[in-house]
Amino acid sequence: MARGVYIHIPFCHQICNYCDFNKVYFKNQPVDEYIEAVGREIEMAVRKTPEQFQNLETIFLGGGTPTALTANQITRLLHHINTLLPTKQLVEFSSEANPDELSVDKLEALRSGGVNRLSMGVQSFDQKLLEKIGRTHTNEHVFQTIQQAKRVGFDNISIDLMYGLPGQTMEQWEDTLEKALELDLPHYSAYSLIVEPKTIFYIQYAKGKLNLPTEDLEADMYDLLMRRMKEKEKIQYEISNFAIDGHNSTHNKIYWDNDEYAGFGAGAHGYMSGIRYSNHAPIKKYIETINNNDQPILHKHEVTNEEKCEEQMFLGLRKNEGVSFETFETKFGVSMKELYGKEIAKLALEGLIIEDEKGVRLSRKGRFVGNEIFQQFLLG
Missing domain, CATH: 1.10.10.920 (Arc Repressor Mutant, subunit A)
Incomplete structure (x- = not known):
């Protein structure tokens, strides 16, 4: 039975150099058709096994970038979700967001549609590093967007930070942590860079052109992260996540508890009835499959009891x-x-x-x- 639902929005106005998620440039894409296809996928799943969604706790909009959509497109997507899924009982309804895309009309559309938590990809407060990793926002975008979000009614806001970035110094990381903590948000996530295949950084790494910090420096950055968060009373509840009381990410805890969740959208992954599955990633193929009234699942794997035990350990040990x-x-x-x-x-x-x-x-x-x-x- 699904505790959570993940919905993938694969559109971006800018592709980050480190990102290996299923994504495409927003321009000239069938965005409206995609939103309708996601609605039909959810409808097919709920119609087939309605009992699987009776105890739903969370919904998470990820990407790509959900806030690449226009306000009207966000409203349409959330209409499908609220019509087809039992959203009134949710503990948490999250959306990822980019600071330079989250206009007031989009914030209002998200809030009106039931979203009660924002997860913003900030990554760094150093402008040169932001440009190096392919981000387009500025610090001013971050500060302004957080204030606008609070005015619209969002009080559960998280930001993502990254360390171990190419050329990043301890001084830059310390400054980023200082600026992030000055915002005094209820939740922070901080991840070390992993150079994934099929990314711009991977190509640079293969050519010997990616100047990464040493393992020792990266460890020192992580140590500083834990110390600074503790000083500011942000409790570490998972390897990379910190929060004040009552603001732990409920959705991510589903993953770490090794519990079941549904995944909808192109390239989305899910874990239902003991089966891990992934959808077709190409948007055209995904939409075509939906239009043929078929579920867009590409791969299925029935998880063995041995694998479940392994996953319970290495996922669960991430939690404090x-x-x-x-x-x-x-x-x-x-x-x-x-x-x-x-x-x-x-x-x-x-x-x-x-x-x-x-x-x-x-x-x-x-x-x-x-x-x-x-x-x-x-x-x-």
């Missing part, structure tokens, strides 16, 4: 609360220690995880090498 012994055994009918006793003992001895009567979680030291720790829980 870690993975519960009781929850693990209830879900899988086997104790965590029976499967992973040796790994837990070894990692605890090395000071990378903490074990108590409730379960296991990463130590502060372990947060720096999370990916290496997660690999220890692969059973294959």
